[in-house]
Amino acid sequence: MTSDPLIARLRSSLGEKAVVTDPDVLDSHRNDHATFCSAGVPRLLVRPSSTSEVQEVLRAAGEHGVPVVTQGARTGLSGAANALDGCLLLSTARLNQILEISVEDQVAVVQPGVVNSELSRAVLDQGLFYPPDPSSWEMSTIGGNIATNAGGLCCVKYGVTGDFVRGLEVVLASGEVVRTGRRTVKGVAGYDLTRLIVGSEGTLGVVTEATLALRPEPEAALTAAATFMSIEDGIAAAAAVMASGLRPSLLEFLDGPTARAIQDYRDMGLPADVGSLLIAQSDRGPRAAEDVAAIAAICESFGAVEVAVASGAEESRMLLEARRLVNPALEPLGVTLVDDVAVPRSKLVALLDGIAAIGTKYDVLICCPGHVGDGNMHPTVVFDRDDAAAEARALEAFGAVMELGLSLGGTITGEHGIGTLKAQWLEQELGPVGLGLQRKIKEVFDPGHLLNPGKVLRPFRA
Amino acid sequence: MTSDPLIARLRSSLGEKAVVTDPDVLDSHRNDHATFCSAGVPRLLVRPSSTSEVQEVLRAAGEHGVPVVTQGARTGLSGAANALDGCLLLSTARLNQILEISVEDQVAVVQPGVVNSELSRAVLDQGLFYPPDPSSWEMSTIGGNIATNAGGLCCVKYGVTGDFVRGLEVVLASGEVVRTGRRTVKGVAGYDLTRLIVGSEGTLGVVTEATLALRPEPEAALTAAATFMSIEDGIAAAAAVMASGLRPSLLEFLDGPTARAIQDYRDMGLPADVGSLLIAQSDRGPRAAEDVAAIAAICESFGAVEVAVASGAEESRMLLEARRLVNPALEPLGVTLVDDVAVPRSKLVALLDGIAAIGTKYDVLICCPGHVGDGNMHPTVVFDRDDAAAEARALEAFGAVMELGLSLGGTITGEHGIGTLKAQWLEQELGPVGLGLQRKIKEVFDPGHLLNPGKVLRPFRA
Incomplete structure (x- = not known):
């Protein structure tokens, strides 16, 4: 009682x-x-x-x-x-049903509590592919992925969660239900409320059903990896890959500090003076070998020290291992504060140079892995959990990285969202007119300010 | 004075x-x-x-x-x-400058009055590709394409205009300027105002600048065309092509009445009893021949009467000619009222059967070409311009087609937008809760109802 x-x-x-x-x-x-x-x-x-x-x-x-x-x-x-x-x-734990997988229409209809990996495997069983693959995909839910417009490794070829959301069922703050969007591939019937809900982090409504676009299953993938003496060479090689029309299905970057942390964690044969590491994948089946060979040639032409090209699935898995070890390798070093800035690719060298300077200025370790094909980096400030002064410096460095990203024409978040962590910087990115519009849209959906108040937008009601 | x-x-x-x-x-x-x-x-x-x-x-x-x-x-x-x-x-005629084409960032920054073909050619000169290709591309402007979220032939592989709009500069009804979105590939900083403006048909603001995503130039394309005895065979073959993972860069459908009108206009060797015609393209260069051969084999397995596969650019152009002649062939037959319904692909046969029944019921000719890969058809009611009774029946048939599309889980517009033509049916598609939200969003941007009032949303102010 x-x-x-x-x-x-x-x-x-x-x-x-x-x-x-x-x-x-x-x-x-x-x-x-x-x-x-x-x-x-x-x-x-x-x-x-x-x-x-x-x-x-x-x-x-x-x-x-x-x-x-x-x-x-x-x-x-x-x-x-x-x-x-x-x-x-x-x-949303009990709203966990896959309601439909249609092979003919290449769509899935799911409740928000379905785990990403569960959906991905279920559609694969039917020869279909749900591309969005945030690192959390074994745990995170489709509803959460929609709430943050989650990205992942395969965005560089396939796009982010929002690119696969056709329509939503949403419960509004009033308790009313609205269906947005459509089941069809295309549609322009009224304002795009679907995209407004995607990335809104639970502040506009509660998603109770999503109609998701699927693709035919990709072909077999092959991986290539290359080490460079400098950051500049690795970034230049990545830019050349993106300009080549090769359409890699994954293009990841690790800077020197990240590569060294991984090498310390597990011997991957990475030299101590590695400047940067690129990992690329092509999933075009019979043409993948040709693609990764072309990527390897580009890396060599940009001065790669060592280039490895997989000839099969097991070698591909091994070459991807360094990327998978980023989190386990950084975790023992201290508390990690993961940023998510994205910049135009032409500004990546300036971003990484600036991040190194910020690390020096605030006397903190900043490792910088990222989805280089999308210009979306995850500078990760690492500091001792028992050192209050280091913590304060880490927070300042974290803010400085976002300021830097904005100054380079970038955004404070490519795929993690705002939450409360970045609500302050969001105001800077949006500017006063944009912020005013966003607040008014919040009030259209949630006049009582009861849906996740203070998230995304800081409290603003008079 | x-x-x-x-x-x-x-x-x-x-x-x-x-x-x-x-x-x-x-x-x-x-x-x-x-x-x-x-x-x-x-x-x-x-x-x-x-x-x-x-x-x-x-x-x-x-x-x-x-x-x-x-x-x-x-x-x-x-x-x-x-x-x-x-x-x-x-x-927007004088806002016609291409402000920037960045090869490195694969973006273009343009004013809204730039003509689509002008931009497409300018980026091609730099080895880049702006995919959205509405039929009007030689005349229509990027601003107009954004206003309607225009599609085109290549959507089936590359997506619609909105998929290529990264960020916008918009002048609001108040005269204030807001910049939405970003220049970066990814971003989830606040609610997606960019997508809200895309497709809003001039009712939320005036776009004064757009940052557009580009891709590397596609490889050479080859075309295949197939005729079928029935609508069902052609639709089934199209569905099989889409399920195959072949990713055609174009997949167009013409029904029997359309094919006959074209044959009457110019002898293309189409038999009088043709049930439907499929035209497909692959733009994967050296792999295109293999792709169109695979598409041809699929068409044959679904009972195609005749299949033609181009071996080069000139033959490809000739096979596409039938699609290009749709408008010139229908025009001499009378006034054309072009619809734009889209349905899930699994409902296409039901849509076409229903359209034939509507044509019979209202005693009007309805030709049905369309972007079959996207389920987006353009049923076109043709009637005598001097027959007032036929005009009345044509309008009824036009409405009946939209009702049919909605009843099949589709949308009243895939790529043409609402304007005033479909504002009445939009209310039916959105439902009362969705309509209420759309009206409130309109009022956020345009509280004085001065931006294209009565378009998209019928007048609603008390």
């Missing part, structure tokens, strides 16, 4: 098990994977299992004036899924 | 030549290419040549309470660029 009328109402309408108030469970749901984002103490956790239950949750929360934070797998990196004091946590 | 204070103000600030009041010129600017859309009598035509001049035009119009209709080349097919009584026509 509870004296909390909101809890009582939801238990009555959704059932006892759908409404959780156990403090340990609530505590375990306070945070996503962001570092340094504050998290409040939630009032309750609700696990609706249908669209109509989500409607009831939002109606009840609205009537009680309780803010709602929607959570998927809480793998986000910007604090968007962090609890707010007194909030209702709306978990 | 004029006694009209708005005209006097704009002549003073923009110069005499930028403000046109000649009734003949105004009359020639009343319509776009839509059939059956009403057009009002404009008060003046203004040709600003800079963003700041557009700001001045919108401020002046706002202060005088005069509605603004933005016009590019007026090649639209839904009446979005049609004049309203007493309106200010804002022509």
Whole structure:
């Protein structure tokens, strides 16, 4: 029994098990994977299992004036899924059905709690391909991927999550349901509300169903890897690959500090003075060997020290291993604060030079892996968890990297989103007129400021 | 000299030549290419040549309470660029500069009045490719393409205009300037205002600059064409091509009535009893021959009567000729009312069967060419221009086709937009909740209802 009328109402309408108030469970749901984002103490956790239950949750929360934070797998990196004091946590865990996979229409219809890898494997079983592959894909949900417009390794060829979202079912703050977009490939019927919801991090509505575009299964992939003496050479080679028309299905960059951390973690035969490392893949089956050979030749022409080209799947896997080891290799070095700036490719050398200078200025280690084909880098500030002064310097360096990215015509976030982590810098990126429009759009969808308030946009209501 | 204070103000600030009041010129600017859309009598035509001049035009119009209709080349097919009584026509004709083509970043920055073909050729000169290719590409402007999220033949592989718009500069109804989006490949900084403007048909703001994504130049293309005894066979073959992973760069369909009209217009050797015709292209250079051979084999396996595969550019051009002749062949038959429904590919046979039944019911000729790979068809009602009863039946048939498309899970417009032509059906497609959101978004951008009022959304202010 509870004296909390909101809890009582939801238990009555959704059932006892759908409404959780156990403090340990609530505590375990306070945070996503962001570092340094504050998290409040939630009032309750609700696990609706249908669209109509989500409607009831939002109606009840609205009537009680309780803010709602929607959570998927809480793998986000910007604090968007962090609890707010007194909030209702709306978990999509039970909205986890793949409702349809249509081979003929090349679409899947899913609920938001479906895990990315589960969908990817289910469609592959039918000869189809759902490309968006954030690093978290074994854990993160489609709803979370939509909320942040998640990217991944294969974006360089296939695009981001939003490029695969055709239509959505969304429960609004009012409890009403709206269907946006379409099932068809093309459509221009009215303003594009689908794209407005994609990347909105739970601040405009709760996605309860998504119609996703699929592609035919890609052909077999092959990998090439190259080491360079300098950052400049590696970046120049990457630019030449992108200009070549080869369309790699993956093009990753690791700077010297990242490569050294990996080599220290596990012997990959990387020389101590490596300046940068490029890893590329082509998934064009019989033509992949020709593609990776062409990529290798480009790398050599830009002064690569060593170039390795895989001849099969196992060698390809091994060449990708360095990229996979970035997180495990950095983790033992201290706390990691992962940035997500993207710049025009022509500014990548300036970005990396500037990041090195920032590392020196603030006396912190900044490793810089990234999706170089998209100009989207993940400068990662690493510092000692027991050194408060280092922590303060790390935060300053983190901000300086975003300022640098903006000064180079870039954006503060390529694929991780704003959450609370970057809400301050978002205002700088948008400028006052753009910020004003964004606030008004927020108020169209959520006049009561109850959907993930303070995320993306800092609190602004008078 | 004029006694009209708005005209006097704009002549003073923009110069005499930028403000046109000649009734003949105004009359020639009343319509776009839509059939059956009403057009009002404009008060003046203004040709600003800079963003700041557009700001001045919108401020002046706002202060005088005069509605603004933005016009590019007026090649639209839904009446979005049609004049309203007493309106200010804002022509983008003098905003026609390609500001930048960056080979390194694979972007172009252009003003809205640049003609699509001019941009396409300019980037090709630098080894780059701007894919969106609406049929009007030799005349239509990038601003107009953005306003309608224009498609074209190559969408089936490359996507629509919106997929290539990275960022925009937009003058708002208030006269303020906002920059949306970014120059980078990826970005998720705040709500996606860029995609909200794309397809908004001049109702949310005036685009004064666009940053467009480019790709490396495609390789040489080859074409295949196949005739079938029935609609079902042609549609089934198209579905199989799309399921095959072949990624044709063009996949067009002509139904029997269209093919017969073309054959009557020019002898293409098409049999009188042809059920449907498919035309496909691959632009993968050395691999194109293999691709079109595979497409031809698929067509044969679905019962194609005749299959032709080009071995070079000239033969490819000849095989595409039938598609190019659709408009010239239909034009002599009467007035054409071109629809733009899109359905999931699995519903194409049902759509075409339904269209044939509608033609019979309303006693009108409906020809149905279309972008079959995208499920986006252009059912075209043809009727005698001197027969008022036939005109009435044609309009009823036109509406029935949209109703049919919606009933099959489709959309009323794949690439032509809403304008005034389809504003009534848009309400049906959106439903009341979606319509309510769209109206509120309109009011965020244009609280005075002065930007192309009544287009896309029917007048709704109390």
